[in-house]
Amino acid sequence: MDARLYHTLRQWVNGYSLLLIYGLGEVLRGDDALGIYIAESLKRKSLPKTLIHSGKTPEELFELVEELYPSHLLIIDAIHSNTLMEGEILFLKEVSEIPTSTFSTHTIPLSQILKLLTEIHPVKTAVIGVTASTSEIGTEISQKVKNSSNILLSTIVEVLESFRGRGRTAGEHPL
Secondary structure (H helix, E strand, O other), X not given: OOHHHHHHHHHHHOOOOOEEEEEEOOOOEHHHHHHHHHHHHHHOOOOOOEXXXXXXXXXXXXXXXXXXXXXXXXXXXXXXXXXXXXOOEEEEOOHHHOOOOOOOOOOOOHHHHHHHHHHHOOOEEEEEEEEOOOXXXXXXXXXXXXXXXXXXXXXXXXXXXXXXXXXOXXXXXOO
């Protein structure tokens, strides 16, 4: 668990009524699979007031938010940057913090999609990114990115477990 990330994430999610975690990525493209890896790992947990989905494109978020109407949306994605070290974890609490050039594997930049989404739906949105080193087809998640992903995974679980007993669990949410 990462203590700094724990406190930042816990402060951001405080007061949530329903958290939608969306793991974004492509399982066949190395480090780009980390969002899917984390989402699939979280699906095996029973987390309070939390729904977990994953997909290849951020455009899917419009339908999910419309259908589920979460109070908070947390997106987990690989980021590609020449200035950050492989495996570095970034927590971006505001859509305006998302660099348009950093999240470059999507047809439409994630920053533009989230800007439009939050204009349509009043959902508190954040992105957690892990700096990737490769997204070549047919490669696996690198060890550094997998290590960071596991730290991120345990931190998310610890934060959400700290809210257990405060309202309904995700399984009780009327969908």
